[in-house]
Amino acid sequence: MDPKQNPRRLVAVFSSPVAEVLLRFGVELGFRSVLVEPDPTRLLGPPRPHGDTFVSDLAAARIDEHTDVVLTDHHRPEIGAVLKEVLAGRPRWVGIVGNPKHEGPHVAALKELGVGDEDIARVHRPVGLNIGSRAPAEIAVAILAGLLADRNDRPGGFEF
Template sequence: MADDSCAVAHGDAADQTATRTLVAVFASPVAGYLIRYGNDLGYRTVLVEPERGRVSNAEHGAAAAVLTALPAGLGADADVVVTDHHRVELGPMLRDALASPVRWVGVMGNPRHPAPHIPALTDLGVSPGDIERVHRPVGLNIGSRTPPEIAIATLAGLLADRNGRKGGFDF
C-alpha cells in the first residue's frame, strides 16, 4: 500500500477538497487568478463584487458564482480573501465575513503600510477580537510581484494554514 503522498500523485486518493469554498472579494486581476487556480485546487469559487460593471467574464468568468454581497450561509469550510484594500466597501465586506463562521479572512496589502481595514472595522463597531481575525498580509512570502504570483502565494498560504503547516521548505 502506497503512502498518502504517493496515492495522491497516482490519483488513487479520495478527493478531500470537495467542501472547500474560496471567496474572492472585489474583481481584480489577482481575484481572477485566485478563481482560476482555486478551481484547479478543488475549491468552489465565489467572486463578490458590489459593482457588477467591474466584473470581466474573461477574467472572472470561472467563478462558481458572481455575487454583489457575501453569500448567506458561509461556514467553516470558507476562506475569504479581500483583493483590494482601497475600496470604500472594505469595512462592510470584512464585517459581514467576520460575522459568519468562516475559517479564514484576509486582506491583501503591504505590511509596511498602515492597515486600512482596522479603522474601517473600528468605525463599524467591530470588536478588537474580531479585527484580530483578519490576516494581513496574506500568502507565503515568496517575493510575489505579479497577479498570478500573488494568487499562488495566497493559495499556498491558505493550504498551509488549512493543513496546520507554516509553509516553506522546512519539514
C-alpha cells in the same frame, strides 16, 4: 464534485486581476470558488468559466466554517462593511491583500463600525507566503499556497 464530500469554498471579494487567478487556480486545488463583486461597474469582464460562481452580495456566497475569504482590493471604500459581514459569517479564514509595511485601512474602517479588537485580529494581512510576489498571478499563487499550508497545519504559513 459533490459539495457534501468537499465543502471547501474560496470566496474572492472584489473583481481584480488577483481574484481572476485565485478563482482559476482555486478550482484546480479543489475549492468551490465564488467571486463577490458588489459593484457591477467594476467587473473586469464577464464571470470567468472556471467552475466558479459570481454573486453580487456576500449573503449569496454562503460564508461558513468551510470558507476561506480573500478581499483582493484594499482601496475600496466598502471594505469595512464587507469585512464586518464576512466576520459575522464565521469563515474558516479571512484576509485582505496589502503592503505589510503599513497598517491596513480595514483596521480603522472596522473600528469605526464598532467591530471589536478580537474580530479585527481574525483578519490576516498580509496574505500569502512571503515569496516576493509582485504580479497578480504571483500574489494569487502565494495566497493559495499559504491557505493550503494553513489548512494542512504546515509551517508554510503567513509569517513575515
